[in-house]
Amino acid sequence: MYILIVYDVGEKRVQKVLKFIRKHLIWIQNSVFEGNVTKAELLKIKNGLKEIVDQKEDSIIFFTARNERWIKKEIMGREKNATDNFI
Amino acid sequence: MKRNYYIFSNGRIKRKDNTICLENEKGKKYIPINDIEALYIFGEVDFNSKVLNFFGQNNITVHIFNYYGFYTSSIYPREHLLSGYSLVNQVKKYLDPVERIKLARETINTASYNILKNLKYYNPRRNEKLEDIILKIEKERKKIPYTNGIQDLMGTEGRIRDLYYSGFSIITMGKFKMKKRVKRPPDNPMNTLISFGNSLMYTTVLSEIYRTQLNPTISYLHEPGERRFSLSLDISEVFKPIITDRTIFKLINEGMIDQNHFTKELNFCHLNEKGRKVFMQQYEDKLNTVIKHKELERQVSYRRLIRLECYKLIKHINDIENYEGLKMWW
Numbered sequence: 001m002y003i004l005i006v007y008d009v010g011e012k013r014v015q016k017v018l019k020f021i022r023k024h025l026i027w028i029q030n031s032v033f034e035g036n037v038t039k040a041e042l043l044k045i046k047n048g049l050k051e052i053v054d055q056k057e058d059s060i061i062f063f064t065a066r067n068e069r070w071i072k073k074e075i076m077g078r079e080k081n082a083t084d085n086f087i
Numbered sequence: 088m089k090r091n092y093y094i095f096s097n098g099r100i101k102r103k104d105n106t107i108c109l110e111n112e113k114g115k116k117y118i119p120i121n122d123i124e125a126l127y128i129f130g131e132v133d134f135n136s137k138v139l140n141f142f143g144q145n146n147i148t149v150h151i152f153n154y155y156g157f158y159t160s161s162i163y164p165r166e167h168l169l170s171g172y173s174l175v176n177q178v179k180k181y182l183d184p185v186e187r188i189k190l191a192r193e194t195i196n197t198a199s200y201n202i203l204k205n206l207k208y209y210n211p212r213r214n215e216k217l218e219d220i221i222l223k224i225e226k227e228r229k230k231i232p233y234t235n236g237i238q239d240l241m242g243t244e245g246r247i248r249d250l251y252y253s254g255f256s257i258i259t260m261g262k263f264k265m266k267k268r269v270k271r272p273p274d275n276p277m278n279t280l281i282s283f284g285n286s287l288m289y290t291t292v293l294s295e296i297y298r299t300q301l302n303p304t305i306s307y308l309h310e311p312g313e314r315r316f317s318l319s320l321d322i323s324e325v326f327k328p329i330i331t332d333r334t335i336f337k338l339i340n341e342g343m344i345d346q347n348h349f350t351k352e353l354n355f356c357h358l359n360e361k362g363r364k365v366f367m368q369q370y371e372d373k374l375n376t377v378i379k380h381k382e383l384e385r386q387v388s389y390r391r392l393i394r395l396e397c398y399k400l401i402k403h404i405n406d407i408e409n410y411e412g413l414k415m416w417w
Contacts, residue, residue, distance in 0.1 A: 019104040024121045035122060036090075085092045085371070086364060087109060087116060 002068040003042060005033045009058035016052045017060075021045065026083045034083060036068060089124035091294075093367050095360060100134040102141045123147050125294045129156065129363060148297055150290040155357045158286035161293060161316075170300035176404045177305050188240065190403070190410060191308040192231055194324055195244045197412025199228045201328040202251045204415045209258045209336075220254045237308070244308075244324075251328075252281075259339040273356050276349050280338070280366070283358055284331030285323065287370055292319040292326065292393055299397040301404075322396055325412050330389055334369050343369070378417055 008031065009017050018027075024045050025035035037045070042064070049060060065071050094100075098111030107118045109132075120141075126149045139162060142149060149162040180186045203224055210217040227247050234240040252268050255277060263277040273279040293316050296303045306317035308324065338344040348362030358366065377386040380395075387395070396413055403410030 019106075022104060022117050022119060023106045024119050026119060026122075027117060035119065041121060081116075085090045086367065087092060087094045087096055087118070 001039070001042070002036050002065045002071060003034065004063040004071075005045075005060065006063070007031050007053075007058070007060040009053055009060070013052055013054070013058065017049065020048055020052060026081065028081050028083065089122055091125050091127060091371065092118055092123055093127045093129065093371075094132060095129045095364060097131040098133075100132055100138055102138050107138070107141070120145055120147075125150060125290070127290070127367075128152065129360075146297075148294050150293075152286075156283060156363050158290060161290065163293075163297065168298070168300050173300040173401060173405060174302055176406070177302055180404055181305055181307060181311070187307050188234075188237065191237060191240055191321075192234065193410055193412050194308045194321055195240060195247075196228070196231050197414055198244070198324040198328065199224065199231070199247050200412075200414045201325065202247065203228070205328050205332060205336075206251070206254055206258075209254075213257050213260070216257050217254050220250050224250050237310075240308070258336055262339055275356075276346070279349065279356055279358060280335045280344075281331070283363070283366060284335055284370070285327060287367075288323045288327055288331050289316075289319055291330075291374065291390070292322045295390070295393040296322070296397055298394060300401060301397055322393065322400075325396060326389075326393060329413075329415055330373050331370070334366070334373050338366065338369055381416065 003025070005021060005025065007017055007021075014031075021027075021033045024037065024041060025033035028034050042062075046062075053060065094109065096109070096111060096113070098109050101108045101110055103115075103117070106120045107123070109116045109118065123145070124147075126142075126147060128149060129152050142162065143164040146164050146167055148164065150158065151160050151162070153159045180190065203221060206217050206221050206224070210221065224247055227243055227250070230243055231240070234243055248268070256263070259277075263275075263280075268281065269275075269278050270282060273282045293303060296316070296319055301318060303316035303318045305311050306321045309317040309320045311317050343365055344362060348358060348365065350357045350359050374390040375388050377388045379385070380387045380392075392413060399408070399410050399413075402408040
């Protein structure tokens, strides 16, 4: 499935969260990641994040779609990081 | 959901924060380690043993292509799916001449079926001009069960392929002419495309074999040799018509590739970077195309079909179920 993760966490944990999600998804903007994952991998990401964040203060939002094609992505301005697999 | 990553740019691949980072003058580009199925390197890239270790830990194969886009080598992680039982049986099937030819015949039988399927698809669209070739191939195909010995079978296969390639100029409506298949080096754009496509197919199959218990060096149709993964040559035979040839036809017929995508100075024997990119994109799309599988009753991608083919082979080797190649039913 296609997921989009947006996070707003305390300054101390920003780097930790960034480095963790970078292992699974592609960074597209500050505090925003996207990518295709399986259900199991999403669970892994969630569990990993639980360890890092402070659930009383921080907020992480997951947007999921069954397939990338059900979401339209439009970019205004500069594309900061392309998500394709041709580098 | 893992993807293949194709690296065309130059730079240095580093292990950074437990993931992979490509660093060059344009900046850093992170690649999620958990999203990599295999890495294809076309650019000039440096890396160190730390990265190789990391790839090994994550079971990622790295395929390396030279400056001219020809496949040269793979970095293949330590075997992680070991099965002594399967290996013994795999070798047994090779050593027994009767069993060996049975598998080899089925491979050619399937490959030629898929070849015919391609020709039959294009025949009505090209004013029945392929009729002649189809008839000849069908005639050759009938001989397969009666071939004695691998050499004989290879001869039949060669004749089928020659006939098939002679139909390529009709399928592509004369845009890319080809007299005959020439390798090392290819002598015209069409041969270049075929060579490039086949080398990709070979690596894709290898990556899939790697995910099963099969040993990639023991093959049945091709003679197992030194220093090459000949089983992936065997399995590629089945998929070449389905995946690479169809990709090539699409590229040419829809005008996605033309003379500008080849290096003129080298007699068109090599795709330039632009050409390679176009090809890879279409190839990747093809691999990710899904079809409904009859027996599994769900959508499977072409890439998955390759893996299923490996599983079928394992079943045959361990005498669970007879191997029957993938014959295009769609």
